[in-house]
Amino acid sequence: MIPVIKGNIETINQALALLDTIDNKAYCHISAPYINSSIGQHVRHIIDNYLVIVNGVSQAHINYNIRRRGAAVESCIETAKKELNDIQTWLHTIESNALMTSVTIFSEVCLEQEQSDHLVSSLHRELIFVASHCIHHMALIGVAVKLQNIETPKHFGLAPATATYVRQQESQGAANS
Template sequence: MIHTSKELLGQLFDLLGHVPVNRYNEPLDVLSNATLGQHLRHTLEFYQCLLEQYETGIINYDLRKHDPTLESDVHTARKKILQLKGLLSSELSDRPLILQFSYKDSAPDYDEVHTTFYRELIYVVEHTVHHMALIKVGLRVLMPSYDAPVSFGVAASTLRYRKEGKLREAH
């Protein structure tokens, strides 16, 4: 999962090299007026939570920083991606963790469940792929001539299924 995470972050890094700075934070109707930058920030902050909270043994994705510069500045986002890739090392072993969460819309009173680092990393990978799919939708509006890699925003199981000829690529 560490290798997969680095690959996904690498795809996002490469993408940002093609997105015009003035379009990165443009609200898109097709994304309910969210921006590419907002989806990217949200994605990166899940990795940031998991990696920075790893040592504490308690993971809480609600404690994301919501850093506005990640969603408004392509260069800051690219730097954050490089930082996260650097934090993803083979020294991160699987270990028990506690996941804190709350689904209340008032002041959070966190519930907890037992999990592991690898399980959370799988979750963050799946979450990343989901947001990459949304980013790809936004790219088709912002940059219709940009040809994202076939695997961008597509689950590995879907790619395998397509390889077997059972599912055509969606456009």
């Protein structure tokens, strides 16, 4: 399997595994003042980033400003699971030659006023970005889950390079025992 596709699928599998361990109450809970968004809102954001790629790549136009705030996926785990599974199905259809598809990216870049910028990228690069961005939100979800006294799976929300480092440390520790 193509590494960038495999990595995205692994990341989505982490989200799906977590969703199997929590209920809608935990999914919708906001752990204020520590976190101002629910797990569901983070999952919706993750899915939205994938969906702008899924829907935009055929038109060579990916607009990261498109969001579905307040959508059903924020409050319904089953909706989130279905959408995540649909994204995985799409990922499995991507062939290696399609990764070099040229796309124009649009995204807001300023906090003080509405201002977007654009650049030319590739599907490959955007899949690397969306997986990394997803992991960042998974780390926040991990905090929200732990604030509710719920365990997370091993390596949940860790960047691939961090997971490699942890495995190396564990291996060195085992070798030194």
